[in-house]
Amino acid sequence: MPFHLTDEQEIMRAAVRQFAEAEVKPLAAVLDREHRPPLETIPKLADLGVLGMTIPPDYGGSGTDYLSFILALEELARVCATTAVMVEVHASLVATSILHFGDQAQKTRYLPELAAGRLIGAFALTEPGAGSDAAALTTRAEVDGDDFVLNGQKIFITNGGFAGVFLVLAKTSPEAGSKSISAFLVDRDRPGLSVGEPERKMGIRGSSTVSLLFDDLRVPRSALLGQLGQGFSIAMRSLDGGRTGIAAQALGIAQGAYEEAVAYAKQRVQFGQPIARLQAIQWLIADMATDLEAGRLLVYQAADLEDRGLPFSDVAAKAKLFCGPMASRVTHSALQILGGNGYTEAYPVERMCRDARITEIYEGTNEIQRLVIARAALR
Ligand SMILES: Cc1cc2nc3c(=O)[nH]c(=O)nc-3n(C[C@H](O)[C@H](O)[C@H](O)COP(=O)(O)OP(=O)(O)OC[C@H]3O[C@@H](n4cnc5c(N)ncnc54)[C@H](O)[C@@H]3O)c2cc1C
Known part of the structure; x- marks a missing residue:
């Protein structure tokens, strides 16, 4: 592919792929069937350095560039979308927000714990x-x-069911609008926090995926992340980077389904030949391969812009807007290629179809990505 990855990025990618194949893939169907998070994988992800990729070595992380982190997410999602999103929220939305907006005490307190997987965000x-x-949120x-x-x-x-720290957005003044919102780091053991039953998805x-109830939950002033009234811009900055992460998740899911479909098409014989020889199947595979390559370029470009300190919000939105529907298309084409088998739990493609939609x-x-893209285009 034309996008140039450095040797370090290629080595890291290969290491995560090997780990994902050995440790993550065998659990994917079990987690899905049992609706349970991959808690046993957390220490292993920490040992590999994946949980701390967005955290500098000074704070115990592996401190890679953002593109390397995105490659890792893609590799995890290729075999298990559940594991990928756990890492994405933890390392991208939470750890990077603390890194960018936290004071020294917050960084020292939380980042080493997050990198080591002793706390999940x-x-x-x-x-x-x-x-x-x-911005219409009403939590006070x-x-x-x-x-x-x-x-x-x-x-x-x-x-939410097992996180040790929550980055919570709440209103610190009664006025409407984003300037009344502040961000807080709330520890799980605070009295006044109730965690709801997991959603069946x-x-x-x-x-x-849970609801949280705050009932007179008291936090010290030191729990404020960034300045008073800065919460909305902290959230939007986090979500900008997060969009590239979710686009990478979509890309990885699509890649996994594509590989399943190609392998199946080569061995499934109908009308006396592998179905891969049929032009109808070849065209599906050609469209899937083209979709993947286009999505990959957008995702890597968004991450690369972020790494170079250039504006990336618009490209991240384009990457997410392209890769989400692309993952739905590709996983459904993969299911079509697998025929009846694709519709059963004997193959991972039906799970990948369901995982892609989110x-x-x-x-x-x-629709919100389109708003972001149009705003940039019409500036
Ligand atoms: C599995 C899962 C995990 C999640 N994880 C988190 C999490 O960790 N933290 C968190 O804070 N949230 C999380 N979310 C929430 C998620 O980000 C929201 O569901 C999402 O942003 C959409 O909000 P909504 O569901 O309220 O839909 P709504 O905002 O009600 O939208 C409904 C429909 O209207 C459209 N729409 C709304 N406004 C506009 C507009 N201005 N122009 C055009 N169309 C519009 C939307 O695109 C959508 O099609 C999660 C959701 C799910 C399902």
Whole structure:
């Protein structure tokens, strides 16, 4: 492929692929069937350095560039989308936010724990009345002496069932608008935090998706991340980078389904020949391969721009807008190539079809990506 990866990036990618094949792939169907998160994989991901890829070595991380992290997500998603999203939220949405906006004490306290996998991070923005319109959130954080007191509800929080720290967005002043929102680092053991039952979902079934209730939850002033009123811009900055991560997840799911379909087409014989010899199948495979290559270029370009400190928000939105629907297309084509077998749990493609769909929704729906792209185009 034309996008040039460095030797280090290629080596890292090969290491994650080997790990994913050995440790992640065998669990993927089990997690899906049992609706349970891959807790046993967390220490192994930490040992490999994957949980700390976005964290500098000074804080115990492996401190790679963002493109390397994106390659790792792609490799994990190729075999297990559930594992990929757990890592994405933890390392991208939470760890990078602490790195970019945390004070020294917060970095020292949280980043080594996150890199070592002793703490897993969750990102709590969405509420029953605030999804795409995130600024409409109503969770309140009121000043009381030296503390803030949080009241409100969050929904659909990935990793929420086992996370040790939650990055929570809440209103610190009653006015409407994004300037009234602040970000807090809330430890799981705070009294006043209740965690709901896991959602039963169409796909990424092993991923823990829960609601959170804050009932007079008290945090010290030192839990404020960034400045008062900076929470919305922290969330938007995190989601910009996160979009590349979800695009990489979509790309990896599509790649996994494509490989299954190619292998199947070569060995499945109908009408006296492998179905790969049929032009109808070849055209499906050609379209899938083209989709993958186009998506890959967009994803890597977004990550590369971020690494070079250039504006990347618009390209990240394009990568997500292309790769989400692309993953749905490619996984469905793969299922078609597998015929009846593709529709059964005997093959991973039906799971991949279900897993792909969420990449068109979370961290900004397709429609919200279009808003971001159009805003940049019409500036
Ligand atoms: C499995 C899962 C995991 C998630 N993980 C997290 C998490 O870890 N943390 C977190 O905070 N949130 C999380 N979310 C929430 C997710 O980010 C939201 O579901 C998503 O942003 C969409 O919000 P919504 O569901 O409220 O849909 P809505 O905002 O109600 O949108 C409904 C429909 O209207 C469209 N729409 C809305 N506004 C516009 C507009 N202005 N123009 C055009 N179309 C529009 C949308 O695109 C969509 O098609 C998760 C969700 C799921 C399902």
